[in-house]
Amino acid sequence: MDFAFDARTEELRARLLAFMDEHVYPAEQVAHEQRALLASPWDTPQVVEDLKAEARRQGLWNLFLPDAEHGAGLTNLQYAPLAEITGRSPQLAPTATNCAAPDTGNMEVLAQFADEAQKKQWLQPLLAGEIRSAFAMTEPDVASSDATNITTHIERDGDDYVITGRKWYISGAMNPDCGIFIVMGKTDPDGEDIRRQQSMVLVPRDTPGVTVDRAMQVFGYEDHYHGGHAEVTFDHARVPVSNLIGEEGGGFAIAQARLGPGRIHHCMRLIGMAERAIELMCRRAVSRDAFGKPLAQQGVIHNWIADARVTVEQLRLLVLKTAWLMDTVGNRGAHTEIQAIKIATPRAVVDIIDRAIQLHGAGGVSQDFPLAELYAGARTLMIADGPDEVHQRSLARREIKKYL
Structure with missing residues (x-):
């Protein structure tokens, strides 16, 4: 049994550790000071943008994505020790390297399940760090620990889906750069198989009927660096059927x-x-x-x-x-x-x-x-x-x- 990291992992670990020492740790206090001066607490401090530019310059970017076409092509075993390093500064390092939740999971979904048009419109700008995203599953009115409980409706109406429901603790939704929601709801609420009732659709944040109602705190923190956690209402929000990810019932x-x-x-x-x-x-x-x-x-x-x-x-x-x-x-x-x-x-x-x-x-x-x-x-x-x-x-x- 070999416990050593392979050569590529060791090389990336060395570069990432140096990046943390030279750039991330010194930026932690600077980021707090800059945030206090922003017009909105949800805006991104300049030092974070500087970190992102430096990480991308050094090739420490999209390390999480095993898809070599879109990401670094690392295995889970290769990426794991890199994630540990970024965890030492969880507010800055994951964002700086474009490896922050919920964008990571959303990019994985798009890379694996989206069609080419969806990838071009949403995955590419996420990979480039040009926009942020949110994943909308959890709801305040049901025990969302059982995902089959969700009540948000995704109803087919001609060439559109109409989404109605209320979500909360939707990570990333407060960030002004959040451009897209991946929304999980029921397209077949009466279906015999309770694990085939749900689907996922792409809902642009500026869609009429989408309202970000308030920021949700976590033990009193607003988690600005991850784009916050929001309560969001979907009131007959309408998107094209082409915004379905994968197939109906695949959510x-x-x-x-x-x-x-x-x-x-x-x-x-x-x-x-x-x-x-x-x-x-x-x-x-x-x-x-x-x-x-x-x-x-x-x-x-x-x-x-x-x-x-x-x-x-x-x-x-x-x-x-x-x-x-x-x-x-x-x-x-x-x-x-x-x-x-x-x-x-x-x-x-x-x-x-x-x-x-x-x-x-x-x-x-x-x-x-x-x-x-x-x-x-x-x-x-x-x-x-x-x-x-x-x-x-x-x-x-x-x-x-x-x-x-």
């Missing part, structure tokens, strides 16, 4: 295909967040004294740091194994492992960041350190892309089935 399957790679990306970025938290813990521990000696000499601090290191090493191996399985046997063959990393990684990283916050005292919950924002992001991922309990239910049923 559920497309959603599942979209979420597999996304969970690898999220989990590796979470590991990067944990590494940042461990680094901050260690720096704080050697720089502060309490009760007559440095924090680094306190036994409880030793336990926190040691446990964090062991946990991160375990998680990384599990996520890399999952990425390897996805490359070799596909998403279906890696189903158990995909669910395992989705369950294990956020909860463990939340605990590590929580310890780092505790070690920093009041500073840990302040805006002077990234820990509070890291915590909010990690804790949210225990819900996003399916809550932990849904994955536990599915994984357990599959384990029990072996013995029936």
Whole structure:
């Protein structure tokens, strides 16, 4: 069993680590200062645009997309350690490299399922970083952890579809550069197969009947760098039938295909967040004294740091194994492992960041350190892309089935 990264991965890791040190970390405070001066908090600070230009110049662009025609052509196993590195600065680095959700998942959907006209109109500008996008599935009035519950209607009317429904926590929708929504709704609400009732359609943001009602906060944060999370109303919004992605009734399957790679990306970025938290813990521990000696000499601090290191090493191996399985046997063959990393990684990283916050005292919950924002992001991922309990239910049923 070979645990070494291949030559291409090592080369990209070295370049990306240098990019983080030379450009991303120094830009974090600058971005906060520039955002405070913008006319709208949803506008993009100039330093972010500068980072994007530099990342593209260095060839650190669209690394997530395995399709060599449109992306870097990396496997999941090759991309995973790169996602970990960008996770160390989750507000800036994914956006700077055009590897930020929800655009990543949307580009994967378009690359895999869109027709040529749809790719030309929407995928190409997304790949170029000229526009942003949003994925509209979650709804406030139903338990969206069960995607078959969604109630948004997509009704055929001649050569058009008419979309009616309400969505919320639609990531990216507040960004003024968001040009397109991928909307999941029911084209056959009474269909016999509940997993064939849903379809996905492309809805331009400026379509009459589409209203972005408000920004949704996440633990008090508005997540500006990802374009925010919005509540959106579709009131008889009309788009051509040609805006259908794939086939009618294919929406559920497309959603599942979209979420597999996304969970690898999220989990590796979470590991990067944990590494940042461990680094901050260690720096704080050697720089502060309490009760007559440095924090680094306190036994409880030793336990926190040691446990964090062991946990991160375990998680990384599990996520890399999952990425390897996805490359070799596909998403279906890696189903158990995909669910395992989705369950294990956020909860463990939340605990590590929580310890780092505790070690920093009041500073840990302040805006002077990234820990509070890291915590909010990690804790949210225990819900996003399916809550932990849904994955536990599915994984357990599959384990029990072996013995029936």
